[in-house]
Amino acid sequence: MGAILNVFRLRIGGVLAQVVVLLSLAVYSSYGGGCTFPEGWTGRWFQSGNNGLIDINSTHIQSKGECSETESYDKFLLYDRSEDCYRCMVIHEKHKYVLQYKETYCSPKDSLSTICELISGDAPLYSMFRKEPRPVPQQCPFHPAPFTFTYNRGSSDCTNPPSRAESCTDDSRLLLRYMACPDVPGTESNIEELVCLATWKEGSTRYLVGKIAQVQRRNSIVSDEDTYRCFIYKGQHSDKSMTYYIAQSGDATCNGLSSPTDGSRTMKLTNSDDEHNRCHFPSWIVEHHKWYSLDRTHQYRFTTKNATLKIMNEDGSVDEKRLVCHSILEHKDKKHITLIAHVTMGCESGHACLKFYRREGNVLELQPSSNLTELAQDACTAGHQMPYITLITTSLTPMRCPIFGRYSVLNSLADRRQRRQQLAIGAAAEGSGGGEEAGRQCAPGEHDRASLGCGAAQDSIEFKSPCGDSTVYTCYGSWSEGGVGFLIAAPVARSSLHPRTFCFMYSTAARNETATAGAGGNGGGGGGAPLLALSAVSRSCNRSMVPGRDGDKAYNLTINGTCEQSSKYNSLSHRLAPAAALVVALIAACVR
Template identity: 30%
Template sequence: MVSLSFQSVGMDTLLRILLLSFNVWLSLAYHCTFPVEWRGTWYQSGVAQGKLQITKHSISQRGHCVNNVGTKYLLLDKSKECFVCLAFTPQHDNLLQFKESYCTRDENLANVCDRITGDDILHTIVKVPSVPVPCPFQGPYSFSYNNQTNRDCDSPSSEIQECADSSKFIFKYKRCQHTPETRDQDMQFQCLATWFNGDFFLYGMFTGSGLTEQTQMYRCFMYSFYGSQGQMAMSADPTCQGIQSPRTGYLTMSLSRAVKWTPPSCSYSEFLSGSREWRDIAGKFRFVLDEDIEQFRIFRVGTRRGDNSALVSVRCMGVVEEIPDISDNTATWPSQTYSKDFITYTTNDSCVSRYQCLRLKKRGPAVVELMLGTPVNDQDRACNEWSFDNVHKYVILPMESRVVPCPLPGSYSYVDKMSDCRGEIEIGCSDSTIMAIKASCPSGHHTVELFQCNQNWTEHPTGAQYIITSKPGDTVQKVSDCLVYKESIDGFELVAEEECGGGNLRMMKKPIGVIIQPSRQACKTTDRRVQPQPSTNPHTRAEGEGHTNDVRGGRDNRGYSGNNHNTIPKVDTKDITIINTANRRTCSRCIALLCVLVTLLSSLR
């Protein structure tokens, strides 16, 4: 009897091992896998090192995926030789919630998952690292708070301070006079997930002095806003447990907007409605508008789209003054040059907010001048007469602006203002959108610079012709600049205008500045077409560098002093293609004749 008992126990163990192995084989055979977007590292409070790894077939510290129906997964815990059900609720790309059953020997998914009840703990896990998301509310608020005491801490009032980065704001808690355990504390909060399941939720991470553990940083909020008022309740730990309503939780806050926003009529639509994204012609900054065109954020070029780390946000508060340009009746495009001053509420990347005067001036159908005045704390002083003293002016274009035909087409001779070089300027000769500047110097150096025209306008009453140009093939950096054709004491000049765009366009390593002969001639390039070929690597010198004859059509021939701009790339003369259609026809006839001869020879054989 004893031997039979031991034999029975051994058989049960063997069968259990075989059953477990069979279930693992089934999971692989039937592709029980977790969604691709779930795979990676997650933070969960209360587990070892706070980390949870989700792979294609398993979850660390939970088990191997055996079967699933929808978002309910049956996992095999090999160490305990039992099965557990995890019922997931995906709330956001950065956040999952789930409930789990007890571990059981039952391998039936429905049976195991039915053991989960509404009273079971709702676990919250957040992706590490998470891609921050825009916070669901913007703008400064004052608030009172109650951390489960009998009285609200409302004197002095605490503050929520917005940041230029739309995914961040700062809680500025004030020490409450009648609550000794409170203290002054500034904590930055970054929004990581928002969702709605009958109530509005926000999940994110605090950073600040005294916060060293992840269990102190991650928090969940339930919130509601109505007009300029709001209520928020915060969880006591990194889960969303214990929040019953926006008024009931571990810590509750009553919020009131600190700055009154203007009605939707205050917008930049007259100037910036043509595009949601603009760029300055120097290629340094992006200007991104919100959907209502009431606010824009300035990003440094190179910042990824979707990255919220703006340098400054500019919110429209009201129109101060419209400045008509009554002298512009003879403009090349009718009656569109005008300016407006706006009072704006700006916030920089250090989360400091001020009032600034914004001046927008429309220069052309898709050209806008933008100036931000001196920051002040008083809204009424934002647009004083000294607001624009010593401030920078940006000339901006739509990010995807197209080339246009160049003005003043024809061929001109010129003399360089700063050297003994001279040459010709051909505008719209090889291509209506291309300007070619040919130089010849006593030293024997010859060069041709190619520029394409992006926009142009006439300045009145001076009559100066402004031409925004860029290097052909520049589809990455999108760097442009201003050339100005104007009358001077020496005759007519074509110069790179520093005030308009920085004067970064270069001719033989020097800013463009030439005196033009007033007589315009017909284009000389009548039997060929100059076609600039964009280089696949704009920062690599072409083979012809150092030769006395070169043609430059590269993107970055601009003489920047910063990194990657000290070397002036040159394009070899092979980048000038001469098209001779007669040769093509002759070649085609030769091939046809050759084919006939081959056919005849074959028939003779």
């Protein structure tokens, strides 16, 4: 009997425990916590008319309540603990950055369906725009820019002079240049920047949410109420143009918008320049879609059917410039082209004159105009400074060097720097009693010999030092211009993370001329025997540099003999001065 009573007590106890759990769940559900919101809603949201931002987490919406019950993924019954009441919210996710909802007043407890039936068809529609985590802008739907546009702020259309909309290098931005129309009251000149954040479609109606910034008052403090705007738009495409009809809300909501032609402000955008559709960069430029500046800090990438050039940082993280081919002025022998491009930098734009030169299959030079002009026909007018930019590909092919022979290094810019460092070290050592020995030390990297174009492939340049170390460069392409030779070369031993390619510039001069030009060191004298002056620059082939004097590295060389002659004859170079002069003279003639 005792055992039976124990079993009965256990069963009764189990039932009581279940009853307690069920009662607890009922109480918990009656006070909220019975459902969760979609994970993507978690964050901070802006809503017009609200003080501060609205926090949403998995179970709560700030100032609205806790999720108690849900139905059909968009209807939610929320319990407001502070007021001990319930409200129905019908929430639609229009975009991951945009929520829209309707709601009931807070009322006593009832079923979800009963309370949600209280929402009428004309109930106010509220919009929330994500603030945190910070939204990532998306491409604006209005393209291809630039456009001319007319606008209306409630009185009549401002058509003359036409306003202008221009794209930015960031496709999520559009620059709106409003013009004042003398015959339309309330119009004024103004520049606004539109940042596109979210787009969605309801039936045939397309929506956009963006932020408007006043360019002239960019540094002023503005509120979210002043910047968030909602748009309805419609595009019409014809054979020669693209037109957009756009209506803008008057505040930071999507209320009051019914069609693309009815809003606080309406606009009609028409793309104003399709000439670039007939202009393309030539095949000898775009056969490599990616080019790099000589120092690898910038990437030049051709896109959009060979009509657009984008200039960006090496890692491609930031677009700096976008150039769209406008018209070709001159095209010579597939080696030189002059064209006009529409250039966009940030949200500023204009026209520039571009000159491309084909130096080798893997080497180009670009000569852009220094200023942007509003009118295309003014871009290539005389007087603009045109600096050279040297471009290379990643697939450089070794080529025969344009200079041949074995040389002695009379002096070099790199060696003079090294020598100053050694003297400083020697002076410090002398103070400690070891100066004489320190002064006799070999300075690594101080070159005294060079072989140019020697070896089986004739595609390398080697500088040697008395210490036995050497630096070897591979030749990748060359050309001459105005008595100066240009050579693209890169060191054989270079970092894969930071490869350096140099432009070597070289010319010949009498030794006394080079000394007078400021080469310095021990290169003077010699009765005017010719020198090979050589400089290396890592950024571009800078025409303002003087070979043998300026640059990252600068050398003055005198020839010892041909590549075929052995080193024992090189020691007799003083006996070969007439032959050396002849060889260098031949080099000079080839350069010219």
